[in-house]
Amino acid sequence: MLMLMMSRTPLHSANFDKQHLLHRLYALQHQNCHISTESVAQVAGEFNLPVSQVAAVVDFYSFFYREPVGRYHMLLSNCTSCGYRAGGIDVLEKLCQNLNVIPGITRADGQVSISETSCIGMCDHGASMLINGMPLVGLDEKKVTQIARLVSEQTPLSKWPRDWFRIGCPIQKRGLLLRDNSRSGDSLIKALTAGPQHTLEQIVHSGLRGRGGAGFSTGRKWQFCREAAGDAHYVVCNADEGEPGTFKDRVLLQCYADALFEGMAICAFVVGAKRGFLYLRGEYRYLLNHLQETLERGYKKNLLGRSILGHDGFDFDIEIVVGAGAYICGEESALIESLEGKPGIPRIRPPFPVTHGYLGQPTAANNVETFIAAAYIANDGSERFSAVGTERSTGSKILSISGDCRLPGVYEYPFGVSIQQVLDDCGGDNVQAVQIGGPAGALLARRDFHRQISFEDVSTGGSFLVFGEKHDLLSVNQNFAHFFAHESCGFCTPCRVGTQLLEGSLKKIVDGRAVAADIDEIEQLSKLVMRYSHCGLGHTAANHILDSLKHFPELFGKRTVQQAFSPQVDLEAALETARQITHRDDADAHLE
Amino acid sequence: MAREATKATEPNNLTIDGQTVPFKAGQTIMDAALAARIYIPHLCHYPGLKPAGNCRLCVVEANGKSVAACITPAQPGQQVCSDTSELNAARLAITQMLFVEGNHICPSCEKSGNCRLQAMGYYLGMLEEHFHQFNPRREIDASHPTVLLDRDRCILCDLCVRASRDVDKKNVFAIAGRGIHARLIVNTASGKLGDSNIEADDLAANICPVGAILIRERSFDSPIGERIYDRLSISDTAMTEHVPDKGKDHD
Ligand SMILES: Cc1cc2nc3c(=O)[nH]c(=O)nc-3n(C[C@H](O)[C@H](O)[C@H](O)COP(=O)(O)O)c2cc1C
Ligand code: SF4
Ligand code: SF4
Ligand code: FES
Ligand code: FES
Numbered sequence: 001m002l003m004l005m006m007s008r009t010p011l012h013s014a015n016f017d018k019q020h021l022l023h024r025l026y027a028l029q030h031q032n033c034h035i036s037t038e039s040v041a042q043v044a045g046e047f048n049l050p051v052s053q054v055a056a057v058v059d060f061y062s063f064f065y066r067e068p069v070g071r072y073h074m075l076l077s078n079c080t081s082c083g084y085r086a087g088g089i090d091v092l093e094k095l096c097q098n099l100n101v102i103p104g105i106t107r108a109d110g111q112v113s114i115s116e117t118s119c120i121g122m123c124d125h126g127a128s129m130l131i132n133g134m135p136l137v138g139l140d141e142k143k144v145t146q147i148a149r150l151v152s153e154q155t156p157l158s159k160w161p162r163d164w165f166r167i168g169c170p171i172q173k174r175g176l177l178l179r180d181n182s183r184s185g186d187s188l189i190k191a192l193t194a195g196p197q198h199t200l201e202q203i204v205h206s207g208l209r210g211r212g213g214a215g216f217s218t219g220r221k222w223q224f225c226r227e228a229a230g231d232a233h234y235v236v237c238n239a240d241e242g243e244p245g246t247f248k249d250r251v252l253l254q255c256y257a258d259a260l261f262e263g264m265a266i267c268a269f270v271v272g273a274k275r276g277f278l279y280l281r282g283e284y285r286y287l288l289n290h291l292q293e294t295l296e297r298g299y300k301k302n303l304l305g306r307s308i309l310g311h312d313g314f315d316f317d318i319e320i321v322v323g324a325g326a327y328i329c330g331e332e333s334a335l336i337e338s339l340e341g342k343p344g345i346p347r348i349r350p351p352f353p354v355t356h357g358y359l360g361q362p363t364a365a366n367n368v369e370t371f372i373a374a375a376y377i378a379n380d381g382s383e384r385f386s387a388v389g390t391e392r393s394t395g396s397k398i399l400s401i402s403g404d405c406r407l408p409g410v411y412e413y414p415f416g417v418s419i420q421q422v423l424d425d426c427g428g429d430n431v432q433a434v435q436i437g438g439p440a441g442a443l444l445a446r447r448d449f450h451r452q453i454s455f456e457d458v459s460t461g462g463s464f465l466v467f468g469e470k471h472d473l474l475s476v477n478q479n480f481a482h483f484f485a486h487e488s489c490g491f492c493t494p495c496r497v498g499t500q501l502l503e504g505s506l507k508k509i510v511d512g513r514a515v516a517a518d519i520d521e522i523e524q525l526s527k528l529v530m531r532y533s534h535c536g537l538g539h540t541a542a543n544h545i546l547d548s549l550k551h552f553p554e555l556f557g558k559r560t561v562q563q564a565f566s567p568q569v570d571l572e573a574a575l576e577t578a579r580q581i582t583h584r585d586d587a588d589a590h591l592e
Numbered sequence: 593m594a595r596e597a598t599k600a601t602e603p604n605n606l607t608i609d610g611q612t613v614p615f616k617a618g619q620t621i622m623d624a625a626l627a628a629r630i631y632i633p634h635l636c637h638y639p640g641l642k643p644a645g646n647c648r649l650c651v652v653e654a655n656g657k658s659v660a661a662c663i664t665p666a667q668p669g670q671q672v673c674s675d676t677s678e679l680n681a682a683r684l685a686i687t688q689m690l691f692v693e694g695n696h697i698c699p700s701c702e703k704s705g706n707c708r709l710q711a712m713g714y715y716l717g718m719l720e721e722h723f724h725q726f727n728p729r730r731e732i733d734a735s736h737p738t739v740l741l742d743r744d745r746c747i748l749c750d751l752c753v754r755a756s757r758d759v760d761k762k763n764v765f766a767i768a769g770r771g772i773h774a775r776l777i778v779n780t781a782s783g784k785l786g787d788s789n790i791e792a793d794d795l796a797a798n799i800c801p802v803g804a805i806l807i808r809e810r811s812f813d814s815p816i817g818e819r820i821y822d823r824l825s826i827s828d829t830a831m832t833e834h835v836p837d838k839g840k841d842h843d
Contacts (some may be wrong), residue, residue, distance in 0.1 A: 041781040052766035052779035059768040059777075326770065343770070348645055348663045398609055490748070490774035493648050497689035500772050501723055531658045532651045568724035 015295045016288070016320050021047060021057060021341035025064055026282075026324060030133075033110075034068040053342065060343035060489075062117060062325030063133070063282050070106050070113035072151050076129040076139075078466060079119030079244045080479055081402035088128045091139045092116060096128075098148035112151055118327055118483055119244035120283045123402035123465075124170050124409050132157060133285050136164050162524045167286070169255050170409030173425065175396040176388055177256070177372050178412045184258040185303055187379035191266045192311050194378075199269045200226065203374055205461035206382035207328065207394035212238055212330075212367030213437065213461035215393075218374060221364055224354040225271040228362035235267045235276035235316075236358065236365040238335060242281060242327035243438035244483060245463035248400040249368040251410045253280075253287050256372055257294040261318060263371030265303060266378050268316040271364050275317055279335050291320055327487035331535055332365045333357075337381070345491045346535035369398055369462070389415035393454035397462070401426045404468030412451065420449040428466045431555035433473060433551070438463035443473075443547035474555050477548050478506045484541040495538030498529035502542060504568065513570060514560050523549055604777050606670040608632075608652075621661040621672055622650055631827040632674050633715065633802055634692075635708060636749035637662040640835025644750045644757060647690070649683050649712065682715040692723045693772070695730070695744035696802075702811035703803030705819025709747060710802075711826035730775065735786030738795045738808050746776050746804040756796035759835060764788045764796055776804070795835065 017023065024046070035058050044051040076084040076092045084092035092114065096103055099112050116361040122128035123382040125137035134157065141209055141540050143164070150160055171178055191199045204219030225233060237260065252260065264276050280287065295318055300305040305551045308314045326344050328334045334344035334359050346449075357363020366374075386394040393415035399422065402408040406427030413422065413463045423431055435443050436453070437460035444451065444458065451458050467473060485499040505522045508514045526542030533539055548555060572591045579589050604615050608630050614623035625632045626639060635645035645663035652661045653673040661674070673679065690709060698704050712718075730743035748767055756764040764785075768777045771830075780787040790797055792807050800806075816822070820829060 037781070037783070050763055050766070050779050051781055052763070052768070052777055054779055055783070056766050056768035059773070060770045062770075342770070348643075350665065445660065477681055486771065488771040490771040492646050493686050493689050493747075496748075496774065497693045497723075498771060500693075500726070501689070504724070525685075528682055532646070532648050532686065534645060534660070 015292050015318065020056070020321055021049070022061075022324055022338070025054075025058060026322070026431070029064055029555075031201065031430040032068070033067045033071065035575060036066075036574055046340075049341070056343050057341065060326060061282075061323070064324055068106055068110060070101075070111050072112045072131060072157075074112070074114045074129050074131050075117040075120075076114065077118070077120040077122065077127070078116040078479065078482070078485045079123060080467075081123035081245055081408075082120060082125060082128040082129055082137075083479075084116065084129075087140055091127050091140060091141070091144050094141060094144045095147065098144060099151060111154070117283075117325065118242065118487060119246075120166070120245040121241055121250050121281070123245050123247050123400065126168065126450075130283060134165060135280070135283070135286055137169060138164070150345045165286075167250075167254070169251050169252065171255070171412075172401075172407055172409040173411040173412065173413065175412035176551055177259075177376055177396060177398065178410070181256055181259055183379075184262060185309075186373040187259070187302060187308060188262050188265055188303055190267075191269055191378040192314070193311055194271075196226070196270045199266060199378055202377055202382045203270070206377045206385040207392075208370065208377060208385070209393065210367055211369035211373065211397070211457060211461065213243070213440075213459070215459060217456040218366060218370055221354055221366070222270050223269060225364040226342065228355040230355075230361040231359050232275065232359075233268075233271045233273040234358040234361060235264050235271065235273045236332075236335065236339070236363055237264055237276070237278045237368060237371055238330060238332060238365055239278055239284070239368050240281045240323060240327075240330035240335060241284070241368075242330045242487075243461055243463050244480075245402055245435070245438050245465040246400050246461060247402075248398040248410050248462040250284060250287070251400075251577065252368050252372060252398070253284065253291060254385070257291055258298070259372045259375045259528075260309065260368055261298050262303060263297065263375035263378075264318060264371070265308065265316050266374055267364055267366070267371065269308075271362070272592055273364070274315050275319070277339055278318060278320045279329070279339060280322045281321055281329075281569060285322050288322060290372070295320075326489075327483075328535075328537055330491045331537065334535075335365065335579070336363065341487070344488050346537075367461070374394050375571070380506065390452075390454050390456065392456050397453055397460070399453070399460070399464045400462050401464045401466065403466035404428065404431065404471060405466045415454045418450055418452050419444065419458070422453070422464065423449065423466065428468075430469045431466055431565070432469050432471065433467045435465040435476070436463070436468065438462045438465070439483050439544055440536075441543065443544055443551060445551040448551075473548060473552055474506075474510055474559065477544055477555075478503075478510050480544045483507045488537060488541070489535075492534040492538065494529050494531075495535075495541060497535040498525060498533070498538070499541055500517050501544065502529065506545070508566075508568060509556060509559050511570065512559050512561065513566050514556075515563055516560055519549070519556050519560065604666070604668055605669065606666055606672060608672045609675050614680055615666040619666050621652060621654060621664050621666050621670070624666045624671075625661065625674070626831070629636060629831055630674070633712060633826075633832055634662055634830070635712060635747065636751060636757075638751055638799060638835065639833055640759075640837075641751065641754045644754065647708075647747070647749055648686050651679060651686075653679070680716060683712075684718055685722070685767055686703045687712050687716055687718060688722045690747045691721050692725050693728070693824060694746060695727065698831055701745065701803045702806055703745070705814075705822050707803055707821070708801035708826060709830075711821040714821060715826050726772075728772075733778065733785045735784040736788070736790065737786070738807055739777070739785060739790055740791040740806045741778070741785050742804055742806065744804075745802045748774050748776070751799045751801065752776070752796045752805055755799045755835070756790070756794065758794050760790075760794045762789055762794065762796070764790045764794075 127139040208218040209215040329344040333347035481503040485503040634650040643662040650661040733741040
């Protein structure tokens with residue numbers, strides 16, 4: 001268990017650059033509850049950047065605001081597992097009622113604002129929110145009442161019940177990686193003894209593939225990066241973990257940060273990097289102190305810093321950069337843009353980050369779990385690793401399981417485990433469907449539960465959402481469609497506009513206003529968005545719709561009306577304003 | 593992963609809809625197509641400016657994979673399909689998306705007839721907008737004496753951004769905001785065009801494909817009916833477009 005120390009300010013070491021643009025803007029946001037036009041101009045001056053770049057950054061990230069938010073600013077997760085409806089009651093509505101707040105609008109006295117945000121990675125802790133950036137978990141009716149009272153009494157957050165902020169490490173099943181981690185340093189010692197070439201060969205031989213979702217060979221990536229010419233090489237750890245339902249990196253960062261930093265150092269040794277970054281999603285800012293302390297320990301033990309473990313010429317520093325609310329920054333080239341102090345717009349590829357990454361230099365970017373697996377391989381050897389799993393998916397996979405199951409949490413399995421096995425272990429009874437890999441992944445029905453978790457069958461970055469019989473899958477679809485529409489970076493037309501159109505079409509279906517032609521239309525549109533978008537977000541944004549149409553066609557059929565056409569807008573509802581203005585409510589003021 | 597090096601000895605040819613097209617190392621599919629006078633629809637691409645890849649009108653199938661021609665390197669032996677009914681249907685839908693996302697009231701737009709979005713609609717046989725209108729609220733900036741910015745018609749093609757930054761060397765524009773909230777901003781403390789150093793004969797003031805950046809008092813220089821796309825197809829005019837060469841290398 002990690003206890004939050006809210007009163008303590010982050011350590012100010014070389015591990016955290018206060019002068020990173022995102023950190024400077026965070027400080028202003030924190031201090032003034034918003035970032036004013038004057039602040040934008042001021043920061044542009046300080047950083048010697050165009051005003052438009054600073055303005056574009058402020059406008060891109062969800063956790064920066066142009067207008068003041070409340071002194072208590074609450075962002076309720078809208079994920080299907082840690083969202084405000086997860087516990088059966090709508091805690092967002094309740095909170096707003098109790099505090100007399102309209103969602104998204106700061107209360108007139110400037111005290112409170114309440115909004116929603118994409119999954120905050122607390123899916124194993126029930127309905128959750130970020131309050132002034134800190135995760136507050138396990139929201140229920142009782143807590144909502146207490147929160148309303150504390151806010152009304154203006155009790156400072158540091159005096160709120162500590163256990164509301166206690167984030168657990170619910171590891172339910174351990175395998176290769178989730179084990180005793182007291183031997184920090186061993187992997188790095190072995191790698192240094194073996195030398196960079198031999199260490200690289202071990203990673204290649206192990207068959208390790210990226211754990212962030214795409215499954216690219218880690219050995220080959222490191223090799224390309226090592227061979228790429230450049231003034232400097234960089235290592236980047238992708239800890240942006242934004243795929244709804246994923247929280248395994250949170251647990252790894254909390255409990256296995258030593259192994260992570262060791263894995264990054266091993267990568268640096270192999271590719272010849274002197275500098276590395278940990279890009280931490282803004283939602284996990286509460287882990288910053290802990291991570292900095294872990295880094296400090298690493299420096300003390302000379303696992304980082306100059307002449308690491310006495311190895312002359314091997315210097316490596318790690319710096320933490322904290323994001324500010326943007327799922328797209330998990331896409332590696334968008335992440336690098338963000339590291340460079342820009343909006344997270346995916347780059348044109350090729351060239352790829354391995355040759356042209358951070359500051360245009362060769363960059364090895366990997367997921368948290370990938371680095372930890374690499375540290376394992378350096379210590380235990382590639383054979384021990386590849387003995388586990390399947391032929392093309394060696395090793396283990398750490399899953400974050402949540403939703404309608406008795407034992408949510410983190411589970412480590414050998415690749416190849418069947419979905420049914422996972423459901424049996426996590427207490428998922430009467431399950432109608434699982435969403436594997438998050439909204440961007442695959443929706444599978446019962447008849448597919450014999451299938452296995454692996455790159456060759458059902459692949460996942462770690463999200464495993466369980467939907468019981470009673471769960472309304474159409475509203476799940478609507479939730480996912482909203483997620484993509486909200487998180488699209490807006491760069492390319494099919495994704496920027498298409499995800500909005502999909503969200504609207506699903507609403508029409510859920511509202512029971514759709515006709516048969518609308519179902520064909522949504523299918524066409526889904527394919528278009530996925531086919532012609534620029535990056536992985538668009539390419540996967542309608543998977544859930546196509547999967548639902550395939551496995552659960554009756555979901556859609558049931559809700560359609562039997563007529564040839566129905567307008568996109570709800571005409572009856574659209575007349576409401578006119579009725580209010582004219583003070584009319586007679587029969588002629590209604591369509592039906 | 594990295595772009596395969598194309599050996600100088602190999603003939604650098606690809607095919608577009610079956611036609612053999614030569615290319616030079618470093619060229620994109622779009623570059624090769626335009627050099628061979630093959631039209632691949634495009635809105636955010638303008639020869640002489642760095643490609644951006646945002647509009648997606650130029651989608652083609654290259655060796656069976658959907659890619660944007662303007663940002664995809666040409667490869668030896670690559671088989672590109674462009675003028676297919678499927679791709680043209682996708683381009684039509686994308687054009688319709690651009691129409692409904694903004695406020696394009698063409699009959700009252702000064703750019704009508706000279707507008708490349710409209711021309712794209714003609715080219716693709718667009719008869720209706722198909723999707724529902726988003727009716728966004730967007731700001732008009734009339735603070736500059738000679739250049740008007742009407743964001744209602746902006747399609748976020750980024751051409752003015754690149755033209756101003758890379759050719760005019762003034763960096764007047766940027767795109768800010770995420771997702772559907774993306775919008776064109778002006779690089780001044782006030783955010784107003786009037787405080788910028790843009791001038792009416794800058795490339796950035798003239799490159800806008802739609803009626804979002806307009807030069808004042810020039811809009812009705814040629815009467816409706818005698819405008820560019822009243823006479824020509826965008827597939828013809830696209831062949832002659834290039835950033836005016838001021839003796840600089842713009843690529
Ligand atoms: C929209 C989008 C979001 C992504 N989010 C993450 C993420 O949160 N964490 C992650 O490791 N990879 C994420 N990825 C994948 C990364 O682009 C990249 O493939 C990965 O970080 C590489 O590391 P790996 O090879 O170790 O998996 C995302 C990709 C896309 C397209
Ligand atoms: S697919 Fe979506 S997220 Fe990706 S570049 Fe296009 S608009 Fe941005
Ligand atoms: S103003 Fe015109 S040129 Fe600039 S981004 Fe908008 S549409 Fe493109
Ligand atoms: S012309 Fe290629 S994406 Fe716009
Ligand atoms: S005619 Fe209206 S934007 Fe072109």
